[in-house]
Amino acid sequence: MIVGVPKEIKNHEYRVGLTPAAVQEFINNGHDVIVQMHAGASIGFTDELYQAAGAHIIESAEEIFERADMIIKVKEPQPNECKMLREGQTLYTYLHLAPDPVQTQLLVESKATCIAYETVTDNRGALPLLAPMSEVAGRMSIQAGAHYLEKAHGGSGTLLGGVPGVAPGKVLIIGGGVVGLNAAKMAMGLGADVTILDRSLNRLRELDDMFNGRLHTVFSTADAIDYYSSRADLVVGAVLVPGAAAPKLLTREHIKNMKPGSVLVDVAIDQGGCFETSKATTHQEPVYIVDDVVHYCVANMPGGVARTSTMALNNATLPFGLAIANKGPKQAMLDDAHLLKGLNVHKGFVTYKAVVDALGDSLNLQYKDALDALAF
Incomplete structure (x- = not known):
């Protein structure tokens, strides 16, 4: 799988989806990783560190989105990023869709598979990626x-x-x-x-x-x-x-x-x-x-301490990210009910009920249970 890491573009957001250490884990599992130029430079993760870990440095976000099978970010995609997503592509990041009708509509239109960190669960009912x-x-x-x-x-x-x-x-x-x-x-x-x-x-x-x-x-x-x-x-x-x-x-x-x-x-x-x-x-x-x-x-309060936040986030997101890359998103979610809880949008359907409950009056959303959506 080709894993893409674009540079975050939200105001004063310096976190990055993968650290060089996390990149090396994907490389060791047989995947290719492409990282946008200077994606982590502001918090000490230089392009040279990513290259040493085995990543390819790409100049533009457009090429990252065009080539990658899975996009790993930190913050929700901005409108221009949503428009670069496509059907068959997986987005793995924070989404926070309930108060954001614009992002929700654009993700639905993209028909991409969108997995939200904040709704992945664990066996204690907690939210390990949040x-x-x-x-x-x-x-x-x-x-x-x-x-x-x-x-x-x-x-x-x-x-x-x-x-x-x-x-x-x-x-x-x-x-x-x-x-x-x-x-x-x-x-x-x-x-x-x-x-x-x-x-x-x-x-x-x-x-x-x-x-x-x-x-x-x-x-x-x-x-x-x-x-x-x-x-x-x-x-x-x-x-x-x-x-x-x-x-x-x-x-x-x-x-x-x-x-x-x-x-x-x-x-x-x-x-x-x-x-x-x-x-x-x-x-x-x-x-x-x-x-x-x-x-x-x-x-994006944790972005103020972006280096600490990036490392802490990667510690939690890496195992699920590797499962998605190793098995493919569909099989990874079928094998892990906790990861399945993270599925918010898939092939034009909203698969998280709370999002539909929050935005149903403003958007004409089609809700489908996550398991049913994966079978679609």
């Missing part, structure tokens, strides 16, 4: 929040850890999954006063045990969100409904009641965001202010 970036984003959410709490950046001038004689800042984390856990670790490491809201009592018990009661765990209700958000200096949105649009848990009224200069970090923005006032931003222009509250809604 987890590494959730870990990164959770940790970065506190870094970003602490930065934008500084007065010069629009915040209230609050130091999350406080100092002797001055109370620490209050951090509210909505969602106790991988993002929430990693955000809590960072915030508590800084000395902040941290509360996590979640609707799973079992998860709240786990978190309470992990932190020996130093973390406030609260069952998530509308009343709890109202109470704790109005007192928080930093709120991290860390909710996830796999493959679906994120629920709007913080309303405009909640935000009006927040303290001036407080900060919102919406880690769920890839799935449409979990705050009513959220809109996707970039690393170039990461924040905006609504009702005196700073909003940080960068849609």
